[in-house]
Amino acid sequence: xxxxxxxxxxxxxxxxxxxxxxxxxxxxxxxxxxxxxxxxxxxxxxxxxxxxxxxxxxxxxxxxxxxxxxxxxxxxx
Numbered sequence: 001x002x003x004x005x006x007x008x009x010x011x012x013x014x015x016x017x018x019x020x021x022x023x024x025x026x027x028x029x030x031x032x033x034x035x036x037x038x039x040x041x042x043x044x045x046x047x048x049x050x051x052x053x054x055x056x057x058x059x060x061x062x063x064x065x066x067x068x069x070x071x072x073x074x075x076x077x
Contacts (some may be wrong), residue, residue, distance in 0.1 A: 029037050068074050
């Protein structure tokens with residue numbers, strides 16, 4: 001029962017965050033202007049994409065560095 005409640009709370013929190021981001025767009029545009037808001041949106045998009053790419057990349061790099069440090073006979077390059 002606790003797991004279902006936690007999952008539902010997580011979905012509700014994510015949904016609330018997404019709805020609030022959309023609702024406050026006119027406020028951001030009013031105070032920042034459309035050009036500045038475009039830059040903020042581009043920065044947020046780039047950060048999200050790089051965050052998704054980092055999920056698998058950091059684990060892979062750590063594994064490869066550990067493997068190469070344990071076996072000095074593996075050529076670098």
